Amino acid sequence: MLEIKNLHASVEDKKILKGINLEVNAGEVHAIMGPNGSGKSTLASVIAGKEEFEIKKGNIILEGEDLEELSPEERAHNGIFLSFQYPVEIPGVSVTNFMKTAINESRKARGLEDMPANQMLKLIREKSEMLEIDRKFLSRSLNEGFSGGEKKRNEIFQMAMLEPKLAILDETDSGLDIDALRIVANGVNKLRGKDNAIIVITHYQRLLEYIVPDFVHVLHDGKIVKSGTKELALELEEKGYDWIKQETVV
C-alpha cells in the first residue's frame, strides 16, 4: 500500500530525514518509535504533505502513485489521514460542520453528490458513540477549549468518519489518562481491517499494549536503524533508547 524509498527531507535547509525506507501493506499496523528529535513527527507531516518540509530525495508512493506533487487535500482524498500530535483549535467552526465539509469535499473529489443529511447524522451518531463522545461536544467549536484527551478522541472520531486507507497516528497517546487511552485504542482497533493500514508513532511502549503492532521500527537521526516485531518495543522499554544509539555508533 505505502512504499517509502530513500526519503530525504529538510526544513529550512536543516536535514531531518536522511534516507527512510519503509513498506506498509494493507492489513498491517506498524509502530515507529524513537527518541525526541529523531524525525518521527516530520515523517508523519511529510507523508501528509505539509508544505514547509521539502523532499530532497526519494519517493513516497501510495498504491502506485507518487505523492510528491499532491496537495494535502489530494492526499486526504487518496486515503491518507494524519491524527495530529497537537490538533489545531478552530474557533467558530463546529465539529459537526467541520466533518460535513470534510466528508462532502472528499465525495466531491470522487465525483459523488453530497451525503444526504440524515445519512450524515446517522454516521456521526454511530461513530461518536463508538468513541464515547457526548452529543453536546459535537456542536462545540473544533478543538477549542478541549482537554488533551478530548482532542485526541476527536482525532480518532474524524478518522472513523473518514475511513482512510492509511492512518498515521502521531503521538496519539500523549496527554491521555489510562481511561481515555483505552477508549481511543478501542476505537482504533475497531477501525483495523484487511484493506487499510495504520502507522502508530509513539515515544513509549504503553500505547502498543492496546494497539498491538505487526512491526516495530526504531527511528534515530532521520533513519530507521532497527526493525522487528512487537517484542522490539518491549526491549526498548526495558533498555531505553541509549542502547540503540550506542549500537548505531558501534
Added chain:
Amino acid sequence: MDLKDKLLSSFIAFENNVDLDHPVHEVRSEAIKNFEEKGFPSKKEEAWKYTSLNSLQKIDFSVFPKEENTLDYKDIKKYFLHEIDTYKIVFIDGVYSSYLSETTHDGVDVCLMSSAFSKPMYRQIIELYFNKVASKDESLTTLNTAFSREGAYIYIPKNKAPRKPVQIIHFATGNEASLMLQPRNLVVVEENAEVQIIERHQSLTDNEVFTNSVTEIFAAKDAIVDYYKVQNDRDSASLIDNTYISQKDNSVVRVHTFSFGGKLTRNNLNFYQNGERIDSVLKGVTILGEKQHVDHHTLVHHAQPNCESHQDYKGIFGEKSTGVFNGKIIVDKIAQKTNAFQQNNNILISDKATINTKPQLEIFADDVKCSHGCTIGQLDEDALFYLQSRGIPKKEATALMMYAFANNVLESVRIPELKARINKIIANKLGVRVGFEL
C-alpha cells in the same frame, strides 16, 4: 470653486426652500457658521490622519438633484431584505419615494424628517431631541445639520415595539454626474420600548456619490435598540456615517457595521452613556479588496457608574485596501464599576493591504475593568494544513477560517434573515460556495 465654497453658496439657495421661522432653522444657521469656520477636516488632524477627503473635495458634486428620479422595484429588490416583512423608508437621490416605502403611524411613528420638521404634532419631539446629541463643533456633522431637511424619523413611545424591523435605504440613481447627499435621521425610543433598524446606502451606477449622513439615537430607560449598517456600495461611492447615541438607565443599544464595499467609508460611531447599568455594543465586520478604504472611529463615553460596553471589530484586508480602527473609551471619575471591553482583530491577505489600529483609553475612575486588544496577522498556516489534511481544499479552508473569524460578530445579529444575507455577502466576497450556515 471648491466643494466648501459650493456648499456655502448652496446654503443660500437651500434657505429658499425651508421654513425660516422654524426653531430648527436657528440650529442650521449656527451649524453652517461652524462649518464655514472649520471646513473639511484635513490629515493634519489626529482623527483624520489616515483618511483623506482631498480628492473628494475636487469633484464638482451636485448638492441638490435637478429632477426627481424614479426606480422600478424589480431592479432594486435585491438591495432590500425582502425575505421578511419590514417597514421601509426609501430615498432616491435624497428625495423620499412614497411608492417604494412603507411607513406607519400605528402606535409608533416610522416616517420622514421632513414631516417631523413641518407638522406641529412633532414639534415637541424635535425640540427635545433634534441635534441634542450630535456634535455642535465637528465640521462634517455641522455641515449635515446645516442642510438637515430629509431622512428617517422613528419615534417609539413608551412600552411599544413596531411589529417588524425598519429598513432605511438611500439609492443614488447616477442621473447626476456626481451627487452629494446629506440624510439626517432621528430615532427616539422611549422607556421600555424597542426597535430594530437596518440601514443601507446604495449607488446604482459608477457615477460619483458622496454621502455625509448623521443619525441621532436616543434610548430611554430600559429601551432596546438594534441598528444594522450594511455598507456594500460600489467603488464610486463614498460615505461619512456619523452616528450619535444617547443612552439612559438599563438601556441596551447594539450597532453592527458590515463594511464590504465603497471607495471610502468613514464611520464615526459615538456612544454617550447618561445613566446606570447601560449596555453599549459595537460590532463590525470589514472585508475589503481593491483600493477600498474603511475607517472606524468609535467613542464610548462612560459617564455614570455600573455600565458596560463591548466592542468587537474584525477586519479582512486584501489587494491594496486600507483599514483604520480607532477605538476611544472615556471613563469619567464617577463612572466606577465600569466594564469596558474592546477588541480589534485583523487579517491581511495581501502584502499591499494596510491596517492602522489604535485603542485610545482615557480612564479617570479607579475601580473599573477595561480590557482591550488589537491583533494584525495572516491566516494561521498550521490551521490551514489541519483543514487541508482532512480533505478540505485550500480555497475552501481559507474561506472557512475567515468565516470562523467573522463569526463572533454575526452571532449577535438578532434578525436571522439578515444574518443569512450577511453570510451570503461574505461568501460572495470570498468567492466560494460554503455548504452550511454558521
